[in-house]
Amino acid sequence: xxxxxxxxxxxxxxxxxxxxxxxxxxxxxxxxxxxxxxxxxxxxxxxxxxxxxxxxxxxxxxxxxxxxxxxxxxxxxxxxxxxxxxxxxxxxxxxxxxxxxxxxxxxxxxxxxxxxxxxxxxxxxxxxxxxxxxxxxxxxxxxxxxxxxxxxxxxxxxxxxxxxxxxxxxxxxxxxxxxxxxxxxxxxxxxxxxxxxxxxxxxxxxxxxxxxxxxxxxxxxxxxxxxxxxxxxxxxxxxxxxxxxxxxxxxx
Ligand code: HEM
Ligand code: HEM
Numbered sequence: 001x002x003x004x005x006x007x008x009x010x011x012x013x014x015x016x017x018x019x020x021x022x023x024x025x026x027x028x029x030x031x032x033x034x035x036x037x038x039x040x041x042x043x044x045x046x047x048x049x050x051x052x053x054x055x056x057x058x059x060x061x062x063x064x065x066x067x068x069x070x071x072x073x074x075x076x077x078x079x080x081x082x083x084x085x086x087x088x089x090x091x092x093x094x095x096x097x098x099x100x101x102x103x104x105x106x107x108x109x110x111x112x113x114x115x116x117x118x119x120x121x122x123x124x125x126x127x128x129x130x131x132x133x134x135x136x137x138x139x140x141x142x143x144x145x146x147x148x149x150x151x152x153x154x155x156x157x158x159x160x161x162x163x164x165x166x167x168x169x170x171x172x173x174x175x176x177x178x179x180x181x182x183x184x185x186x187x188x189x190x191x192x193x194x195x196x197x198x199x200x201x202x203x204x205x206x207x208x209x210x211x212x213x214x215x216x217x218x219x220x221x222x223x224x225x226x227x228x229x230x231x232x233x234x235x236x237x238x239x240x241x242x243x244x245x246x247x248x249x250x251x252x
Contacts (some may be wrong), residue, residue: 005019006246015152015201016089016240020240022186023240024086024087024234024237024240025193027230027233028083028087028234030230031083031230031231031234033156034223034226034227034230035075035080035221036076037070037080037221038075038076038169038223038226038227039068039069039071039076040128040221040223041216041220042067042068042071042178042214042220043247045067045213045216045217045220046067046068047062048146048211048213049213049216049217050064050195050197050199050213051064052064053065053068056249059120059121059124059125060121062120062121062124063117063118063121064117065113065114066114066117066118066119066191067114067188067191067192067195067220068114068122069110069111069113069114069117070111070115070138070184070188070191071138071188071193071209071224072110072114073106073109073111073112073113074107074111074141074145074181074184074188074205075181075184075185075188075224075227075228077106077110078104078107078184078226079117079143079180079181079227079231080103081100081103081104082100082177082178082181082231082235083098083235084099084233085100085229085241085242086234086235086240086241087244088224092180093242096242097156098157101149101152101153101156101157103151103167104149105149107145108145108146109147111142112142112146115138115189117155118135119242132194133190134187134190134191134194137183137186137187137190138187138191141180141183144176145180146175147161147240148173148180149171150161150176152173155169156169156173178232178235182228182232183194185225188221189221189224189225190215191219192220192221194219195217196213196217200213200214
């Protein structure tokens with residue numbers, strides 16, 4: 001009987017081929033470059049065209065933390081927490097799980113700081129809270145991320161958690177985590193567009209004329225999309241998954 005071709009798959013259960021490992025780490029590096037590029041473009045935009053970031057400055061300067069911290073917490077750190085299951089393969093499963101938890105908790109802290117900047121800006125400027133589509137979707141995502149982190153802590157890390165329950169919840173956890181990450185990019189882009197319209201109009205500029213700030217904020221938006229595409233690619237390549245996880249999971 002003819003043997004099935006194994007192209008693109010691990011040759012031995014529990015091991016990635018050399019080419020798969022090289023592919024994974026090359027793409028991972030590219031993803032990091034895209035992520036750092038995304039945060040740098042956000043910083044460049046708010047520093048060059050929106051008056052910079054300052055805690056004790058004007059309300060606008062406080063607000064400027066919002067795009068940068070949201071891109072850092074909800075996208076960059078969140079993605080790194082998720083991808084740790086791809087790159088931390090040399091560690092024990094329980095260690096990977098703990099680091100995943102710590103990174104997601106850090107991401108949540110940065111996200112909450114970013115949300116606080118936008119919320120306080122609204123309060124200081126007497127702008128109503130939660131009127132825009134961006135703030136509705138963004139608020140819902142923040143609540144989902146916070147409750148997901150808390151819930152996952154009790155399900156996956158709490159010492160008394162049962163293995164069967166963990167197995168049952170995992171597909172939902174993975175689905176909500178991945179969808180939330182992709183949606184965060186969409187929400188961030190609605191925020192960038194909103195800010196483009198507010199900030200350019202208030203300076204007497206038109207978005208459609210594509211002045212320098214518009215070019216930069218468009219580039220920031222494009223970098224968000226490229227970053228998310230690269231993360232989702234790494235996440236969905238089945239041959240990049242941690243190969244021997246099923247064995248370890250039985251203990252955790
Ligand atoms: C907002 C916070 C979180 C997000 C967005 C998130 C997202 C994800 C995603 C997308 C996966 C699938 C990764 C893969 O396919 O390999 C995953 C796996 C997992 N996460 Fe989370 N996670 C979060 C918080 C947590 C926390 C707090 C824990 C507690 C320890 C946790 C425990 C796990 C476990 C055990 C897995 C399974 C890994 C495996 O066995 O393959 N997660 N998470
Ligand atoms: C996933 C990332 C993001 C989330 C979850 C998010 C969430 C939020 C939330 C909840 C508010 C409401 C604050 C309030 O009503 O008091 C808000 C406001 C705002 N955000 Fe974001 N944001 C994100 C990214 C961004 C980015 C990248 C920008 C780009 C500048 C941005 C621009 C704005 C603007 C202009 C407001 C004030 C107007 C409004 O309430 O819609 N956001 N954001």
